[in-house]
Amino acid sequence: MKQEELWKLLGEMTLEEKAGQLIQLDGRLILGRGDRQTGPETENRPDLLPGSVLNFDSAEMARELQSRHLSEDRLKIPLLLMLDVIHGHRTTYPIPLAMGCSFDEGLMEECGKMAAREAAACGVHVTFAPMMDTARDPRWGRIMETCSEDPLVNGRMGAALVRGMQGEDLRAGDRVACCVKHFAAYGAGEAGRDYNRVDLPENTLREQYLPAYRACLEAGARMVMTSFNTLNGVPAVASTFLRRVLREEWGFDGVIISDYNAIGELMNHGVAEDEDDCACLAMGAECDVDMMSLVYARLPDLVRSGKIPEAALDAAVMRVLRLKQELGLFENPWHGADPETEKRVYLCEAHRETARRAAEESAVLLKNEGILPLPGNPGKVALIGPFATDAHLNGAWSRPGAEEDTVTLPEGIRQVMPGVELRTARGCSAEWNVDPSGIAEAVELARQSDWVILTLGEAEWLSGEGRSRTELSFPGAQMQLFREILAVNPRTVVVLFHGRPLVLTEISRTAPAILDMWFPGQQAGPAMARLLWGHANPCGKLSVSLPWTLGQVPLSHNRLNTGRPKPQPDTGVFPFTSSYLDAPNLPLYSFGNGLSYTEFVYESLETDREVFSDTEGLTVRIRVRNAGERPGKEVVQLYVRDLVARVARPVQQILDYRKILLQPGETQEVVFRVEEKQLRFWDAEGNFLSESGDFEFSTGWADHLLHTKRVQMTKREAV
Numbered sequence: 001m002k003q004e005e006l007w008k009l010l011g012e013m014t015l016e017e018k019a020g021q022l023i024q025l026d027g028r029l030i031l032g033r034g035d036r037q038t039g040p041e042t043e044n045r046p047d048l049l050p051g052s053v054l055n056f057d058s059a060e061m062a063r064e065l066q067s068r069h070l071s072e073d074r075l076k077i078p079l080l081l082m083l084d085v086i087h088g089h090r091t092t093y094p095i096p097l098a099m100g101c102s103f104d105e106g107l108m109e110e111c112g113k114m115a116a117r118e119a120a121a122c123g124v125h126v127t128f129a130p131m132m133d134t135a136r137d138p139r140w141g142r143i144m145e146t147c148s149e150d151p152l153v154n155g156r157m158g159a160a161l162v163r164g165m166q167g168e169d170l171r172a173g174d175r176v177a178c179c180v181k182h183f184a185a186y187g188a189g190e191a192g193r194d195y196n197r198v199d200l201p202e203n204t205l206r207e208q209y210l211p212a213y214r215a216c217l218e219a220g221a222r223m224v225m226t227s228f229n230t231l232n233g234v235p236a237v238a239s240t241f242l243r244r245v246l247r248e249e250w251g252f253d254g255v256i257i258s259d260y261n262a263i264g265e266l267m268n269h270g271v272a273e274d275e276d277d278c279a280c281l282a283m284g285a286e287c288d289v290d291m292m293s294l295v296y297a298r299l300p301d302l303v304r305s306g307k308i309p310e311a312a313l314d315a316a317v318m319r320v321l322r323l324k325q326e327l328g329l330f331e332n333p334w335h336g337a338d339p340e341t342e343k344r345v346y347l348c349e350a351h352r353e354t355a356r357r358a359a360e361e362s363a364v365l366l367k368n369e370g371i372l373p374l375p376g377n378p379g380k381v382a383l384i385g386p387f388a389t390d391a392h393l394n395g396a397w398s399r400p401g402a403e404e405d406t407v408t409l410p411e412g413i414r415q416v417m418p419g420v421e422l423r424t425a426r427g428c429s430a431e432w433n434v435d436p437s438g439i440a441e442a443v444e445l446a447r448q449s450d451w452v453i454l455t456l457g458e459a460e461w462l463s464g465e466g467r468s469r470t471e472l473s474f475p476g477a478q479m480q481l482f483r484e485i486l487a488v489n490p491r492t493v494v495v496l497f498h499g500r501p502l503v504l505t506e507i508s509r510t511a512p513a514i515l516d517m518w519f520p521g522q523q524a525g526p527a528m529a530r531l532l533w534g535h536a537n538p539c540g541k542l543s544v545s546l547p548w549t550l551g552q553v554p555l556s557h558n559r560l561n562t563g564r565p566k567p568q569p570d571t572g573v574f575p576f577t578s579s580y581l582d583a584p585n586l587p588l589y590s591f592g593n594g595l596s597y598t599e600f601v602y603e604s605l606e607t608d609r610e611v612f613s614d615t616e617g618l619t620v621r622i623r624v625r626n627a628g629e630r631p632g633k634e635v636v637q638l639y640v641r642d643l644v645a646r647v648a649r650p651v652q653q654i655l656d657y658r659k660i661l662l663q664p665g666e667t668q669e670v671v672f673r674v675e676e677k678q679l680r681f682w683d684a685e686g687n688f689l690s691e692s693g694d695f696e697f698s699t700g701w702a703d704h705l706l707h708t709k710r711v712q713m714t715k716r717e718a719v
Contacts, residue, residue, distance in 0.1 A: 006318065021317045022296045027056040052082060062081050070333060090122075095396070096145050104659055107358055107361055116166075129179070134148070138544075141464050142463075144518075149544045170222070177327065189229055194465065230269060255319050255320055283299070288319050359528075366546075372532065381413075383409060384481075386427065396519075397464065405522050407523055412524065412527070423449070427439050430458055434476050439484060454485055457496050458475055472553075490512065538596055549583045558653045587703075594701075600627070602700065604622070604707060606621045611714060624662065625666070625667040632662060633661050637657045637700065656672045693713065
């Protein structure tokens with residue numbers, strides 16, 4: 001359908017039909033199946049014909065929804081079918097926070113292609129991903145759904161997912177459109193509490209939170225979802241400031257959709273008196289689609305009364321129609337929905353292989369006192385802990401029943417190391433249950449074994465939406481289990497499964513090896529076994545800081561200095577400096593940290609000049625050598641510090657990164673090109689600029705920077 005045909009179609013629509021295009025309902029409830037998954041209880045209106053639906057579980061259901069809709073729609077305008085596909089559809093790969101630790105955009109794009117192939121076969125047209133809410137507070141359960149505490153890493157990984165899912169042509173039967181969420185700054189909620197208020201200076205918002213969303217829109221994402229929170233007192237779904245940023249500054253002309261019932265919740269925020277007020281505020285902010293609140297059912301009467309211009313309604317409807325056109329739904333309303341394709345692509349061998357590789361590349365080796373990798377003939381191995389035989393290793397937003405297809409840890413070990421003498425014991429729960437009755441059995445098993453693999457973490461349901469916590473400790477009796485196991489068998493490897501950063505201080509102090517796998521998805525078992533026995537070399541780097549203690553959060557590597565900074569190294573007590581009396585300022589494990597089974601030596605960092613201008617840029621060369629005996633991948637990170645500026649700048653800011661593979665003894669020179677625009681910042685007056693002066697470039701990782709080189713940038717006088 002051509003653009004002029006869309007305008008003709010719009011002209012034939014009644015006000016009620018236009019409003020219907022802007023209403024999203026639950027597909028399961030439309031068909032009389034299932035209960036709500038998130039948000040408040042909402043009854044569907046039988047007299048409303050929605051323009052889109054969410055929540056369905058098969059190609060058969062998708063085709064039933066579309067067929068039913070087309071039979072009832074006078075103008076035969078197809079439905080948009082939407083679903084949360086966050087880290088895989090049927091084949092689950094690691095949670096986004098883990099994928100951020102891979103620092104591998106190519107791998108993220110490959111995972112996006114895989115997820116889109118399966119989701120499109122199910123009938124999905126639009127997925128509510130990627131989530132680009134930069135987050136620094138692990139009390140917030142949805143930190144698992146973002147890629148990093150850093151906007152650069154977050155945006156680059158999110159853009160890769162968009163490219164993978166959308167491809168070159170949305171009409172293709174194996175592609176889906178992306179909805180970037182949640183706009184804006186949802187990850188900065190006060191006290192780490194979900195749905196809570198956000199208060200940020202505009203320069204902080206623009207510098208630390210908005211860039212990741214924009215990176216995904218520049219990659220072509222077709223939709224934006226507003227966030228639940230207020231931003232500086234105004235609910236995001238009613239924010240004209242955010243509308244101006246999206247529409248006027250960035251030129252985004254795609255669809256904006258509310259989050260679940262967010263328009264109706266304007267009354268709870270206290271900015272709207274009734275549903276009419278809610279609709280007027282949301283339409284004034286150019287929120288096109290009302291997800292599940294039914295407030296937009298009031299639009300026809302509001303247009304007739306003159307409270308909302310019909311031109312505003314028409315503009316919103318046209319944006320929705322244009323997305324349906326881009327997806328080719330007018331010609332093929334089924335898109336890729338096909339039960340036979342579902343059978344062919346779901347959990348196929350290629351997809352399992354991609355998921356396994358993603359689980360390996362995103363795992364972070366935090367500590368290794370020489371006991372990993374495990375020997376080929378390890379004798380008796382005890383697999384102990386709440387995840388020892390559990391299949392719930394996928395994390396929040398995996399599809400219901402994902403554990404049925406998960407390769408458990410014992411199954412993975414037997415696949416990779418079939419001759420290992422393996423015994424298992426759970427010991428205790430990873431939930432709030434503090435029952436220690438199983439610990440004695442687990443300790444006795446550890447005593448009789450040559451090696452122990454001790455699995456610890458938090459249960460799947462303890463992180464995700466609505467899963468805020470006031471503690472970052474290990475739930476239940478896990479620390480008792482840890483202490484007693486270590487007391488009888490020091491040859492213990494701790495493997496972590498969790499959705500948010502946890503406090504690892506005691507574990508780090510005494511465990512000889514720690515492998516952090518986050519929630520790795522359905523190939524958890526073989527991925528863990530390959531990593532522990534050295535069939536795969538760990539290469540993940542932390543995309544988020546791991547705190548020393550809860551009292552440090554929120555926490556991020558790109559922090560500002562103070563007028564009274566704590567002296568470095570960060571040891572001891574320094575009164576009258578910006579420091580704690582009872583803990584260091586720095587995290588336990590910093591952003592960018594991660595070990596390997598080989599040794600990488602950073603031999604040098606060189607620049608092509610000592611002084612560069614804003615028009616010519618700078619070349620930075622970093623030489624890295626694999627001094628070990630194994631091939632390995634290293635994430636070479638480039639950091640910058642602007643030493644003097646009119647606004648305080650971070651003490652360290654990652655400027656670029658590159659992931660490389662080095663063979664034993666191989667040296668590689670990694671070349672970074674630095675342009676003036678990468679050195680810009682937002683000042684207090686809302687100007688986006690850079691200034692001449694001295695900059696320090698470093699490599700290594702946050703709080704462990706190497707080979708610092710100072711370079712001066714000069715700027716031409718304005719003509």
